[in-house]
Amino acid sequence: MRSTKPLIAFVVMAAMGTLLWAGAEGDVPSGERMIAAATKFENSLNAKQRSKAEFQFDDEERLNWHFIPRERKGLPLKDLEGEALKAAHNLIQSGLSDAGYTQALDVMSLEEVVYLLEQGDRQERRERRDPDKYYLSLFGKPNPQGKWGWRLEGHHLSLNFVVQDGNVVSSTPEFFGANPGYISAGPGREIRVLAAEEDFARQIVNISTPQQLKTIWISEKADRDIRGAGESQPVVTDPIGLAYRDMSDEQQKLLSALLSEYLRNMPQDISQQRHAELKAAGLDDITLAWWGGRERNEPHAYRLQGPTFIVEYNNTQNSANHIHSIWRNLSGDFDVARNQ
Template identity: 40%
Template sequence: MKFKSFFLLLGCSLFCASVSSQELNLLATKFLNTLDPELKSKTVFALDDEERLNFNFVPIVRKGPTFHDFNDEQKEAAMALLRASLSAEGFRKTKEIIELENVLREIESGKFQMADGSRRDPLNYHFCVFNDPATEQFWGWRFEGHHISFNFVGSKGKIVASTPSFLGSNPAIVLEGNLKGREVLKLESELGFALVNSLSKEQLAKALFSEEAPREIITTNKQEVTNLDPWGISYSDLNQDQKKAFEKLLLVYLNNYESGFSKSLLDKINASGMDKLSFAWAGSLVPGKGHYYRIQSPVILIEYDNTQNNANHVHTAVRDLTNDFGRDLLKEHYSESHKH
């Protein structure tokens, strides 16, 4: 299927309806039931398979079938599962990041090539399912490719983990062509600058930890991460307007997820204590030059970096410090099962 017609199908089938997370198991099962045995064997892994922790966001050779392997029915079933796992805004960003592969192909004039011979390709995004979603037991699934990685764990019809997650945008702002002016991660950028530039000289001294931004998010694709030093300025050290700006920026990231999981993650942050949130910045205080920020607390770490390609290439990541890959929930589940 041509790229253009594929995106028309994708847009209609996914934006025309909102799917409750309670249907997640059914949607995953429906997707798997569209696959023939050979394709299904490439898609399904055990929940404890090491592949489930193989988190990445650069163009590499991956396991799991892609859109190239799917017919129209399979594409629609696969994307219905993704749509149910994200908010409308999260899916909008995902769709537009995929479309940027076409922009990169034109900018690079076909020079970029992966180890398998493929080039920038909006169909080269992979689906993997871990365990049988038809069971009441824990199961997971992953959607991943260049600049996108979502790692989900489900149980009893709902999402219980959606991290680590990664969204990137290259170009951050499309400078020419049919998509000129598109800025997929616009709020992540604008609200970050608004917050840092609202700080007083004394506040900025706490928040700014380096005049130069790191070239990449510091946690990269590590399977396990911890809080980073320095923490920056505390939420409690902000005035009321700044606190509201901080909260608005935080919600930009949480609102990418399906509403039930988004609420549970926000509840976890609140329970840990809003005053334990912090905001740290590095690099330029104005667009056009390399800049970086992060938000963190004992339970969450969010990173934003824009340094590559003349500061027109954004990477963002969200890590649940207590439950990435659903580790803590699974550990608790297996511990209880062992007792019984």
């Protein structure tokens, strides 16, 4: 049993987005759900699988994240089947909302699309592009007391969590990417992954007044990628761009919608906590800065920054059809203080 094959069929037929294992969040706190799911996952593994999946909490591997296709430590989904595979997906679901889980499956399934599109040796392509080449890692022992963490990672996906005394104390860095971001299989059979994250930001820019454009549109050229890729802490500079306080009512509504797109990937309690923190810190100080072209299919990037968070978004590769996006905590990712 392969973890994403049913979804892959839908991708190729331009009908992506179906859950493999449906599940509602319910009222159980995310930390408790993660403990239960991680324990069940761990118990479903044999000794060889455990040796790949388990690390000490203070292992340096915990901070060794990236979204590029590379060799990774951890236990790949392709090594699992049956109850172990189901337990793996239950763990993944414990760290995401239903929308976030669907988006994660979409990202993973795009590896099959790239495999079909790329040229070269078939075996070499499969080694590099495999929708089951996503790795789960446990750092420490899942337990109601003490601190432990877990990670799901592969090409264009990196989800990192730390749980302490049953509470989720860190859920960043959180990375989602998409290549291709747009797929067309004929009229009415189109797919866009991470579409709203692009569209809401562009709309804010394109309804800006000439005076606002001088502030929000930083440059007609965008850098090739996000800042801080693979770094354990975000790159933080002074906020630039157009502030929420200086936006029109319509722009403020669009910015709220843009924030919601990022917040909705997490389980409800984590999403609500993030929202409460950014609201307490002040919406007025949230800024949006744009680089690159202002039309679809033109290379572009943006930065969304508030007192508590920073979002880096880049869509410059593959004729602006290759998206990188990340949410980071300005206090520090991985439950490590940023200035430590």
